[in-house]
Amino acid sequence: MAERSVIPFGPQHPVLPEPLHLDLIIEDERVVEAIPQVGFVHRGLEKLVEKKDFQQFVLVAERICGICSFGHSLGYCETVEALMGIEVPRRAEFLRVIWHELSRIHSHLLWLGLLADAFGFENLFMQCWRLRERVLDIFEATTGGRVILTACKVGGVEQDIENSELAAIVEDLNGMRAEYDELLRVFLKDRSVKSRLVGVGHLTKQQAREFACVGPFARASGIEEDMRLFGFGAYDALADFQPIVSSDGDGYARCEVRAREVLASIDLIAELVEKIPDGPFDQKVKGAPAKGSYAVSRLEQPRGECFYFARGNGTKFLERFRIRTPTSQNIAGMVHTLQGCELADVPLNVLTIDPCISCTER
């Protein structure tokens, strides 16, 4: 029997922009077991609801993560609106989804770039991030911010986007599409990419369900679950939204799902811009969440389903606010995919769940 040894992986590692630690128990370069550890940068942001009132806390919520910043402000606002029974103007719902889908595009392009960097394809990495800059330019033109947008608020959005500007965004995204198609071809057809991803970190549909995986990680294993399917907010205006799903369950499938979701989001934005109604984009919010009121909300973030919970206490401060992020849900599945993989494949395997430790350590 081969000798077992333990190799510490992280929290500092070239493939990890954020701290995640794994104790890898290996036999002959093959991982037998992996024990995860987080908690190095836990910030206790949920506790800040005791110091910031429910309207101010939007600014804290969107600082939970620099990649999903808009999504967190949206999830928070939707939860408080459910808590207080606030109906958001229809135009605001459309604008929220347009910004949210733009966030998905930039998040996936960031991840695709990191993936390319991890398997040593520097040029592909730079091309992905070059395209991502164009999405950040759209954020800057519409909100003034590139990372923290401050676009969402309880009761609507902070600013409108003119219809002519929305049409220009669609045109810009369509211009990106031709360049992106080239990158997509490399990600999905190139032999060197396939050699690093095909068959790595396999997770069956049954295992993905057992470990309650969410987002592209789950959809790459054949689970057709996507919060956008249920028509929350402006998603109910879409004629025929179908999630991108693959049944292969390996690293390549996870890459394929995210890569195709970029194109799906571009189509989705175009459809919403075509259908966006005129009208107000916010409404005045009065009062405070009632004492003992509860609300939950779910949102399809770029990394998967994000769960929000809030409880009111009759004051302008929430009694409790809770976020369960996609990464914390996917860690158990990721650890399972590491069992049996080669030590050299561990960094790529970890990366294929698109871990976000900032979100997890909110």
Added chain:
Amino acid sequence: MDKPQVFIDIKPSELAERVQDYCERGWRFVNLCGVTVEGGVELIYSFSDGYPLENLRFVTDLSEPIDSVSTRFPNAFFFENETHDLFGVQFAGISIDFDGEFYTVSIPEPMRRHDG
């Protein structure tokens, strides 16, 4: 479409049976949330099967450990360790038990204090 808001009050002793039921019906474990309340900590367990989402809630006075659900739902280990470190709730039989070392906190059970 409205988001489901289903909260079901249970007794702590009913948790294991309810969790088994969700497991057999193929639902997945979504979240465990602690809330500091008078007399202890309210625990809210969330389960989903696509669109449907149900939240079980009960209050523990912290005198007895709560049976871990991580044997049925492996992803629950994360949330049970977190709830232990932040609220001081004891769980029995967590599949990966960090024994209070999951988060580095400067004060014990920080979420049980109210600093507002």
